[in-house]
Amino acid sequence: MKVIKWRGQEIAISRIILKDVSSIFEELPENMQITSVECWEHVVFATILALKSFERGTNKAKTVKGEILxxxxxxxxxxxxxxxxxxxxxxxxxxxxxxxARETLKEFLEKKALEEAPFPECDREEVKGFFEKTAIVEVL
Known part of the structure; x- marks a missing residue:
């Protein structure tokens, strides 16, 4: 688990292994999202941009979870x-x-008995490309 502090709140992220995808969505609260991408930095950046878009009223999705995706x-x-x-x-x-966020994530992992996986090292050039793709939604 990694935790980032941002504007007085936390963003906590964990890499997990899902065996059954269908059952997890029903139990995700509004402040939690699950996604399949390569780099954790990409997810954190997208989450920050999604939160900022709701603050500014420039969001494209109805929920922060949708905006992250x-x-x-x-x-x-x-x-x-x-x-x-x-x-x-x-x-x-x-x-x-x-x-x-840290406690919420920890409790959810325990409750659902989710297996955590190690975080991969992401190539810096790939991360830059992911960041560009994430930010492009702002101008679409």
Missing amino acids: LRLAGTLQIGEAIKKVGAKRGENFLIVFGKN
């Missing part, structure tokens, strides 16, 4: 975003944002 996929179509970066069987990132 749109930004990760670099599209305005939620269906396309789900296909590209939605949770899949295997390794995914689970991210929580809010005042007690």
Whole structure:
């Protein structure tokens, strides 16, 4: 688990292994998203941009969770975003944002008995490309 402090709140992220994708969505609260991408930095950046877009009123999705997916996929179509970066069987990132994100994530992992996986090292050049794709939603 990694925790980032941002504007008085926490963003906590864990890499998990999902065996059954269908059951997890029903239990995700509004301050939690699960996604299948390569780098944890990409997820954190998309989450920060999604939160900022709601502060400014420039969000494209109805929820922060949806906005995170749109930004990760670099599209305005939620269906396309789900296909590209939605949770899949295997390794995914689970991210929580809010005042007690670390505790919320820890409790959810324990409650669902989710197996954590180590964080991969992300290539700096690839991360830059992911950041560009994430930010492009702002101008679409």
